[in-house]
Amino acid sequence: MSGTFVGMPAFAAFPEAAREAVGNRTLRGNLRHATHTIRAKRARAVAEVSDWAELREAGRRIKDHTLHHLDRYLEQLEESVTRAGGTVHWAADAAEANRIVADLVTATGESEVVKVKSMATQEIGLNEALEAAGIRAYETDLAELIVQLGKDRPSHILVPAIHRNRGEIRDIFAKEMGEWGRPAPDGLTDTPAELAEAARLHLREKFLRAKVGISGANFMVAETGTLVVVESEGNGRMCLTLPETLISVVGLEKVVPTWRDLEVFLQTLPRSATAERMNPYTSMWTGTTGEDGPRTFHLVLLDNGRTDTLADQVGRQALRCIRCSACLNVCPVYERAGGHAYGSVYPGPIGAILSPQLRGTASEIDASLPYASSLCGACYDVCPVAIDIPEVLVHLRERVVEGGPAVRAGNRVLLKPAKGHAAERAAMRAARWALAHPGALRTGQRLASRTRRLHPRTLPGPGRAWSGTRDLPPVPAEPFRDWWQRTHGTDNGEGAAK
């Protein structure tokens, strides 16, 4: 139905992918260590600011207000960036964004680029598209480098190599670095400091000669045309300031109205993301600045399913996301299944609501993602922009099961109910009928109680999968309403329902 490119090949539905991941002990150990560490640190960092609730509410309101007037703020942003010496491009989908970037790079005469880690360019599969155009893209964030050298996929928004331990990273560096440039030093050990040093040496030669840099952005300020990139290592600063040409690919939901709005997000993002008071480096640039930094700046505004998401009254709140990944780190499902099981560049709870909206629910993996949750609500509690992820999950489950109106690639469509949910739908219809017919309900309950010794321990047919991992609730010896009538007389309980 939708041609939205997802940056990844077709994936098995979440339950199958997760089952495999849960069986991998190394992966589970790596993930457990990482998520528990950052969870505790984040709680401390948030407790330091007494007005966290107010900051969270302000963040929610700023983002909602912006989304509700998105056309106005995008036009204002375009004008501000242009006035500051930048060029703005609009891309309706991944293919268009990739084409624009490839053409811009080709026009510089260069055949390699350095990249700051960017979720948007992961989403559209930019590296693969550039490769097809004869351009080599070097990821420069340490974790992205690990992923790129390991011919792997990111498994976390903020720490893409969270699923790898130091021993695995050492092996990847020792084996692969030589293929891409400066090889890893001989006798490289697995201490994080040595591994970081190897990455520094390997990448520095690329930074120093790069003529084109590609980035995303955490925020874009409509009023001033300022772009903001938040990072830790300095690779972002390298890519943003050393090359002659800078191309930023940014999802159009990243716009905020005013300069002052940054005071909210620069307090909530670092604490939610890396659990720091402030990340080591934040770069802000407004168009081009004479001799300082790139002479040419291009901003590619990316839709790729975002306006479809905006059209959904419940689901549009997912566009408030500032990609801090706090929801991943607290999620019991993510902790066990890992990021790859989500089959999307956006894993975890936010991925479970964002991916099926950006891509539609037509594929098996996307239809399964709204179910990749226990609905425990921890993700909502930690979200610094108060996205009610459980609400959207339930809303998307309804869409998967019932179908209904939605917007895909800008067009209104009527979704058919997804396959594989017939039993669930039939059970819900039966329940609705029974609850609307008290007499039948009573007869059924009495029958169930009298035959309780004959009930199977597991469900037959389509219910088998459900009862395979759960205990069936025991049927009481007597229905509640009979008990009530027996112990409380006639006119209160059942009498009212007759």
Add this chain to the structure above:
Amino acid sequence: MSSRERVLGRVRRALADVRPDERPYEEAVGRDYLREHGRRSTEETVELLAQNLADYRAIVHRSTAGEMADLVMRLLAERGSQEVLVPPGLPPQWLAAADPVRIHDRAESTPQRLDQVGSVVTGCAVAIAETGTIVLDGSPDQGRRRISLVPDHHICVVRVPDQVVSSVPQALDRLDPTRPLTWISGPSATSDIELDRVEGVHGPRTLEVILLSA
């Protein structure tokens, strides 16, 4: 139809259900959060800056104008830097006692050339106590963004208390968004390997901050 019109058209259709909100933006958003966290004297604010800088592994020094030249000389000597990058507007008396050769960042200096320089000394635009952050805005005493990035050793001078604010909101008030801004909180760091924090990846591995009182 251009992609610009297509995307903006989709946005407008997607928002057909939204009732127009004619309240001014500031009223619609509301800002109930604090301008700063806690009450502190000027002295305490400077002390908090020093603590938070040190907490993120910046090395903090205090100095008066009279002691600056000797302090800078000592810090450069400890690093063994033969050359030091100097922005065009750096007060010359700060380096009056320093031995290393002063290198200026010229249009023709390649990044490779700057990579050979051991240290850089800059001023700053503002420093934020609550987060331990210094902000550079490219003024003449700070120079281009690349000079505080490529050398491995950055000495940054903060004039206290004038350049120190308590909080992020107060810092944004003072900054000019039309200038290129670099916010620095401690040295370059990564937590990408098992969430173990390692200082020094691509940016300067050592950040020394001199709190210069009048």
